[in-house]
Amino acid sequence: xxxxxxxxxxxxxxxxxxxxxxxxxxxxxxxxxxxxxxxxxxxxxxxxxxxxxxxxxxxxxxxxxxxxxxxxxxxxxxxxxxxxxxxxxxxxxxxxxxxxxxxxxxxxxxxxxxxxxxxxxxxxxxxxxxxxxxxxxxxxxxxxxxxxxxxxxxxxxxxxxxxxxxxxxxxxxxxxxxxxxxxxxxxxxxxxxxxxxxxxxxxxxxxxxxxxxxxxxxxxxxxxxxxxxxxxxxxxxxxxxxxxxxxxxxxxxxxxxxxxxxxxxxxxxxxxxxxxxxxxxxxxxxxxxxxxxxxxxxxxxxxxxxxxxxxxxxxxxxxxxxxxxxxxxxxxxxxxxxxxxxxxxxxxxxxxxxxxxxxxxxxxxxxxxxxxxxxxxxxx
Numbered sequence: 001x002x003x004x005x006x007x008x009x010x011x012x013x014x015x016x017x018x019x020x021x022x023x024x025x026x027x028x029x030x031x032x033x034x035x036x037x038x039x040x041x042x043x044x045x046x047x048x049x050x051x052x053x054x055x056x057x058x059x060x061x062x063x064x065x066x067x068x069x070x071x072x073x074x075x076x077x078x079x080x081x082x083x084x085x086x087x088x089x090x091x092x093x094x095x096x097x098x099x100x101x102x103x104x105x106x107x108x109x110x111x112x113x114x115x116x117x118x119x120x121x122x123x124x125x126x127x128x129x130x131x132x133x134x135x136x137x138x139x140x141x142x143x144x145x146x147x148x149x150x151x152x153x154x155x156x157x158x159x160x161x162x163x164x165x166x167x168x169x170x171x172x173x174x175x176x177x178x179x180x181x182x183x184x185x186x187x188x189x190x191x192x193x194x195x196x197x198x199x200x201x202x203x204x205x206x207x208x209x210x211x212x213x214x215x216x217x218x219x220x221x222x223x224x225x226x227x228x229x230x231x232x233x234x235x236x237x238x239x240x241x242x243x244x245x246x247x248x249x250x251x252x253x254x255x256x257x258x259x260x261x262x263x264x265x266x267x268x269x270x271x272x273x274x275x276x277x278x279x280x281x282x283x284x285x286x287x288x289x290x291x292x293x294x295x296x297x298x299x300x301x302x303x304x305x306x307x308x309x310x311x312x313x314x315x316x317x318x319x320x321x322x323x324x325x326x327x328x329x330x331x332x333x334x335x336x337x338x339x340x341x342x343x344x345x346x347x348x349x350x351x352x353x354x355x356x357x358x359x360x361x362x363x364x365x366x367x368x369x370x371x372x373x374x375x376x377x378x379x380x
Contacts, residue, residue: 001029001341001342001343001344002027002028002029002030002334002338002341002342002343002344003028003029003338003341003343004025004028004029004030005029005030005341006029006031007025007029007030007031007082007083007176008030008031008033008080008081008082008083009022009025009026009030009031009032009033009081009082009083009084009085010032010033010035010074010077010078010081010083010084010085011032011033011034011035011058011084011085011086012035012065012074012084012085012086012087012088012093012098013034013035013036013037014086014087014088014115015087016087016115016130016131016156016160016164017087017115017159017160017161017164017165017168017192018085018086018087018113018115018164018165018168019054019055019087020054020160020161020164020165021085021113021115021164021165021166021168021169021172022034022058022085023053023054023055023056023057024165024166024169025083025169025172026056026057026058026346027056027057027334027335027343027346028334028338028343029341029343029344030083031059032057032058032059033058033059033060033061033077033081033355033359034055034058034059034060034061034350035061035062035063035065035074035077036060036061036062036063036352036353037062037063037064037065037352038062038063038064038352038353038377038379038380039352040352049348049349049350049351050326050327050328050329050348050349051329052349053329053331053332053349055349055350056326056331056346056347056348056349057346057347057349058349058350059350059354059355059358059359060350060351060352060353060354060355060356061073061074061077061353061355061356061359061360061379062352062353062356062379062380063356063378063379064377064378064379065096065098066096067376067377067378069372069373069376069378069379070373070378070379071096071097071098073360073363073365073373073378073379074098075097075098075102075103075106076363076364076365077359077363078098078103078106078107078110079106079107079363080107080362080363081107081110082109082110082111082176083110083111083112083113083172083176084103084110084111084112084113085113085115085168085172086098086112086113086114086115087114087115087116088116089116089125089126090114090116090119090120090121090125090126091126100112100114100187104185107185108183108184108185109179109183109184109185110185111172111175111176111179111185111186111188112185112186112187112188113168113171113172113175113188113190114187114188114189114190115164115165115168115190115192116189116190116191116192117129117130117133117134117159117191117192117193118134118137118191118192118193119189119191119193119194120189120191124137130156130159131153131156131158131159131160131164131192132153132156132159134159134163134164134191134192134193134196135154135158135159135163135192135193135196136151137193138159138163138193138194138196138197138200139197139200139203139204140158140163140196140197140199140200141153141158142214142216143200143203143212143214143216143219143222144158144216144222145216145217145222146216146217146223147215147216147217147218147223147224148216148217149216149217151216158196158199159192159193159195159196160192162195162196162199163192163193163194163195163196163197163198163199164190164192164195166195167190167194167195167198168188168190171188171190172188174188175188220244224272225244225272226272226273226275226276226279227241227242227243227244227249227252227266227275227279228241228242228243228244229241229276230305231279231280231283231284232280232283232284233283233284233286233287233288233290233291234284234285234286234287234290235287235288235289237287237288237304237305238288238304238305239283239288239291239292239302239303239304239305240302240303240304240305241279241283241300241301241302242301242302243300243301244301246263246266247299248299248300248301249263249266250263251298251299251300252295252300252301252302255294255295255298255300256278256279256282256283257282258275258278258279258282259278262275262278288304291304292304309330311323312330321333324345324346326346326347326348327348329348331346333346334346353379353380356379356380357370360373360379
């Protein structure tokens with residue numbers, strides 16, 4: 001089931017974008033084997049596996065990567081895999097004996113996906129960092145925030161997940177496509193600083209054309225335009241308005257009962273402060289629900305600003321089955337969708353080592369060999 005059915009992936013457990021990349025692959029049918037540490041410490045915030053949504057859909061083998069026997073077990077998994085994903089600092093897997101040279105000497109068709117913040121080379125390659133640092137270096141963070149305010153962290157969506165997980169998945173699938181012609185795997189160097197900059201490509205073009213200001217909150221798409229932003233309603237909730245095109249703004253203006261001059265001079269920046277005040281006053285006259293009844297589904301480019309809990313219950317999400325409940329946890333369904341090979345129902349994240357014996361058997365170990373690994377403390 002799923003378009004990636006038959007794809008075999010080995011994931012060296014970590015945090016951040018690499019697990020999400022592997023979730024995306026597993027969601028679409030890949031057999032993802034997560035190699036966990038013997039203990040869960042150091043892998044992020046402690047939570048029950050069913051709450052670790054990014055870890056769903058895996059099988060788990062717990063191994064001591066620093067022991068020769070544990071390392072050999074992982075290499076045997078990689079021998080039969082199409083893809084290996086790791087998210088350590090540059091050089092760590094090489095020290096473990098699990099680097100690209102080690103793995104690809106045994107499996108020349110292996111696509112070796114590497115996820116880092118700053119990339120495999122460069123003066124910052126070995127520096128510690130997190131999402132916010134990577135998007136700061138890409139230029140993206142500077143552009144996000146209110147006028148006169150500090151740059152605003154956009155959760156970790158732009159670096160970890162947009163510039164990291166998605167670009168790694170894209171790179172891995174591109175390498176698999178190339179392998180069909182060459183018969184050889186290759187290393188995919190996915191860096192969040194590169195991906196975040198790539199996401200901002202359009203804005204680099206706008207800046208070069210003199211159409212983008214470095215002043216936050218002063219541009220068309222960063223909240224500077226009064227017809228592209230969020231406004232508070234009478235009940236203290238929020239709605240989003242994004243009527244960029246004049247024909248759509250005319251519909252919005254009619255619903256808000258704005259003066260005709262605002263429609264006629266939509267892009268006159270000298271009028272924007274007054275227009276913003278008029279829109280804010282109009283929106284505050286009614287509750288969010290009232291605005292939904294009036295504008296949802298229209299061409300006014302309107303949507304309520306929903307919490308995570310509300311988003312899962314929205315009628316559009318329900319109609320598209322955009323969320324699923326797994327082991328009592330509501331979470332986004334696999335995306336995107338395929339008409340002939342739909343994604344299989346996701347499975348909750350496994351307990352650490354839940355499939356150790358099963359996976360070792362698949363890698364060629366017999367019962368005595370598995371017992372010996374356990375006795376050595378190489379696996380659990």
